[in-house]
Amino acid sequence: MRVILLSLSSFLFLTTASWACPDWSLSGETHRLSGHDLTGGRSFNVTAGGDTNIARCSSVRPQTDRGQGYVMDQPDFTFDLSAMDGYRLSISVVSQCDSILLINTGRANWYYDDDDNGNLDPLITLTRPSNGWLDVWVGTHDGEYCDARMTMRTARR
Numbered sequence: 312m313r314v315i316l317l318s319l320s321s322f323l324f325l326t327t328a329s330w331a332c333p334d335w336s337l338s339g340e341t342h343r344l345s346g347h348d349l350t351g352g353r354s355f356n357v358t359a360g361g362d363t364n365i366a367r368c369s370s371v372r373p374q375t376d377r378g379q380g381y382v383m384d385q386p387d388f389t390f391d392l393s394a395m396d397g398y399r400l401s402i403s404v405v406s407q408c409d410s411i412l413l414i415n416t417g418r419a420n421w422y423y424d425d426d427d428n429g430n431l432d433p434l435i436t437l438t439r440p441s442n443g444w445l446d447v448w449v450g451t452h453d454g455e456y457c458d459a460r461m462t463m464r465t466a467r468r
């Protein structure tokens with residue numbers, strides 16, 4: 312009986328862990344930036360990857376590609392953006408692996424990209440970014456981990 316309970320307990324733990332999803336209510340490394348602050352670009356080092364398979368997450372409904380990949384439950388970065396009127400915001404990643412980018416905006420919109428930056432790296436451009444919170448996950452296509460550099464840059468519309 313004890314072996315069965317232990318096996319059932321292990322099964323429940325593994326099942327719960329494998330069904331975790333990115334959680335926008337958590338915060339990542341937090342920065343306050345304005346549209347003007349980002350005109351020259353800002354880069355952030357990050358370890359891409361995670362153990363959360365976004366393909367299994369019904370709560371993640373990207374406005375862009377519906378892809379696959381692995382991220383952490385908690386965002387890598389949380390940005391408090393201000394004075395974004397009149398700007399486009401591009402977020403790109405350069406990595407040593409096949410990386411992905413997942414974004415949740417303050418208006419609860421999800422965005423995903425896999426390879427638009429070339430060389431198996433992602434790029435998302437928000438044409439009308441809003442002021443407020445922006446959560447960013449830098450993941451990998453296959454669940455591995457690697458070093459990456461994320462860059463945010465604004466340009467006038």
